[in-house]
Amino acid sequence: MNALALTDDIARHFGRARESYEQAARLQRLVATKALSLLTPTQGLLLDLGCGPGWFHPELKQRCADLLALDLSYDMLQKTRAAQCATFIFQADAQSLPVASESTDRVFSSLMLQWCEQPQLVLQEIARVLKPGGSAVISTLLDGTLQEFKQAWAQVDSHQHINQFLPLDFYQQLGPHCPDLALTLQIETVRLEYPDVLALARELKDLGANTVTQGRNKALTGKQRWQKVQQAYPSRSLDGQISASYQVLYLVLTKQSIE
Numbered sequence: 125m126n127a128l129a130l131t132d133d134i135a136r137h138f139g140r141a142r143e144s145y146e147q148a149a150r151l152q153r154l155v156a157t158k159a160l161s162l163l164t165p166t167q168g169l170l171l172d173l174g175c176g177p178g179w180f181h182p183e184l185k186q187r188c189a190d191l192l193a194l195d196l197s198y199d200m201l202q203k204t205r206a207a208q209c210a211t212f213i214f215q216a217d218a219q220s221l222p223v224a225s226e227s228t229d230r231v232f233s234s235l236m237l238q239w240c241e242q243p244q245l246v247l248q249e250i251a252r253v254l255k256p257g258g259s260a261v262i263s264t265l266l267d268g269t270l271q272e273f274k275q276a277w278a279q280v281d282s283h284q285h286i287n288q289f290l291p292l293d294f295y296q297q298l299g300p301h302c303p304d305l306a307l308t309l310q311i312e313t314v315r316l317e318y319p320d321v322l323a324l325a326r327e328l329k330d331l332g333a334n335t336v337t338q339g340r341n342k343a344l345t346g347k348q349r350w351q352k353v354q355q356a357y358p359s360r361s362l363d364g365q366i367s368a369s370y371q372v373l374y375l376v377l378t379k380q381s382i383e
């Protein structure tokens with residue numbers, strides 16, 4: 125899939141999920157709450173990149189004077205508008221921000237970066253739009269996320285059923301791409317329980333997080349195949365519940381002040 129088609133596909137999947145997203149967003153709530161604890165308040169402008177339906181905006185609005193909400197998905201932004209917290213709302217790609225250089229005091233972005241084909245572009249854009257002394261908090265997923273699901277599917281077929289996530293190394297080596305930014309990293313493993321693999325797959329769909337970028341099988345998965353995946357799933361309790369792990373990275377970026 126080329127980059128434009130992929131971006132459209134991601135926006136479409138998230139758009140379709142706009143009504144089911146908040147109900148399914150267990151991981152997103154945990155992660156955004158932790159990311160928020162790393163964000164210092166500002167009297168100025170805060171940019172929420174990949175804001176989704178804006179469910180978190182009452183909390184963000186308490187930490188800034190003006191909130192700029194930005195997302196790829198028009199449908200998600202309709203929900204954001206209804207939440208009535210954002211001062212400005214932009215439909216745009218985080219890899220190419222329609223925001224003036226050095227205009228923004230804080231950037232917040234929770235669980236959006238892993239959807240971007242070129243995350244380094246997003247970080248460069250953040251470095252560009254931040255005022256000197258401004259800061260950003262970003263959360264994203266790392267390699268190892270949903271590894272149990274991946275392992276189970278590998279026993280059943282050779283298609284890709286979940287996205288590839290970047291390894292920690294990628295973020296550790298970002299320094300030279302963003303010379304203006306001081307960077308700190310924190311990692312956390314979050315484990316969530318599901319009644320079975322179908323419930324896990326349904327949650328991903330309800331979140332709009334079911335776009336697979338490469339090597340996906342477009343055919344529907346039949347009941348027997350799901351049973352095989354359930355049997356092959358490596359982390360099951362006696363009552364059949366499964367556990368899925370998510371490797372979460374929190375990045376705190378500060379733009380150097382000019383002396």
Ligand SMILES: C[S@@+](CC[C@H](N)C(=O)[O-])C[C@H]1O[C@@H](n2cnc3c(N)ncnc32)[C@H](O)[C@@H]1O
Pocket residue numbers: 134135138139149152156173174175176177194195196197200216217218219233234235236239240333
């Ligand atoms: C998992 S949701 C996270 C939403 C929200 N930040 C939260 O924590 O609930 C990812 C969001 O990022 C948006 N998104 C994905 N790629 C994007 C891009 N390149 N630029 C802007 N938004 C993007 C999607 O449309 C979706 O609303």
